[in-house]
């Protein structure tokens with residue numbers, strides 16, 4: 001027995017995203033989305049950064065989102081397994097192009113709306129609270145072709161229409177919402193975060209921050225609509241979090257670390273506090289960036305801030321101003337961090353830092369004084385199915401155990417946390433690499449990187465471990 005205590009009603013569960021789980025990428029009227037254009041292999045990184053030649057899938061490439069783990073057809077079986085583990089919440093995302101196949105259609109696609117009705121009914125029937133992300137790395141491809149995606153103000157109102165449509169439809173079923181998944185991803189992988197495809201000569205920074213402004217206004221409009229349509233719902237933002245450590249106590253390094261964090265806080269400062277921070281204004285000036293805003297934007301941002309801060313935490317980051325030290329960038333990190341000599345790394349080069357989780361949670365709470373929701377955390381690792389049809393994933397258990405313990409410490413520090421939905425409770429496609437081999441699940445899915453496999457589900461050792469954690473409300477840890 002541990003002395004860890006979690007409040008009654010704490011939302012234990014897991015988190016997935018439509019494009020990484022559902023498959024059925026053109027089923028029942030769904031339109032093509034940006035993620036459907038991400039193949040596995042070398043090309044993927046380039047496209048994610050916004051260098052894409054064609055907005056249709058290439059012959060001969062493998063696109064993992066097209067089938068994913070076929071959650072679209074198998075969600076009942078999967079939800080039964082989540083219920084067996086005792087999940088209180090499942091975070092899913094709605095695929096925008098299932099509801100509005102082109103993004104700017106006059107009316108929504110009823111088959112798409114019905115799919116999520118059925119999915120939410122199944123969750124509710126099993127006592128699982130749906131937690132819904134409105135946009136998780138997907139933009140209908142037509143919006144990229146016709147308007148240049150989020151660089152265009154037009155997207156703000158198309159998104160608002162989409163958000164209002166789903167709020168009205170699911171108002172009796174969904175009480176937890178989030179606007180944009182890892183909104184700060186836009187600055188790192190612009191095609192993933194905002195469907196931005198660049199042409200030669202584009203001022204990328206200018207386009208990214210203009211797109212960011214559009215997403216921030218769209219997010220505020222979604223918060224406004226959610227509060228009006230579902231008064232008893234909570235709607236949050238979502239940050240790819242992980243504090244940055246200075247490599248030394250040289251003030252130059254310390255300042256650099258702060259600047260690094262501010263690149264991400266920029267978004268949440270606006271979503272949670274309602275205005276552009278002074279450091280952002282300086283940044284725009286120093287970089288000759290001019291962000292076009294409409295007159296009403298200031299009031300919209302100010303009056304419609306989020307109810308809670310959703311965030312993902314996988315690792316901390318580290319930075320330096322010393323060019324020699326800067327050479328040691330960790331291989332797998334989307335956010336470009338240097339290696340921290342005190343910490344171990346995952347098989348994909350992601351730093352493992354449980355204490356950093358407590359630190360990050362404290363930092364977010366100190367800054368925003370709003371409830372936090374840990375909506376992603378976990379270890380991507382290679383798993384081997386044993387002859388007994390299970391996986392002995394002790395490494396994953398160890399990672400999760402240490403992180404949950406640090407989350408409990410943060411709560412003892414006074415941080416208010418609503419729930420914990422670990423990433424990929426069932427193996428799904430990796431967002432960064434497109435692999436199936438990078439697994440996070442408590443449930444193994446028989447499918448490989450090339451798309452072979454029966455798609456059968458098997459319970460890993462961690463399945464029973466997490467079940468116990470939930471059953472005992474963290475006491476068993």
Ligand code: BG6
Nearest residue numbers: 017181182380429430431432433
């Ligand atoms: C987050 C995303 O960046 O990290 C998820 O919100 C993603 O979509 C997760 O899957 C883990 O990253 P990866 O690349 O290991 O799948």
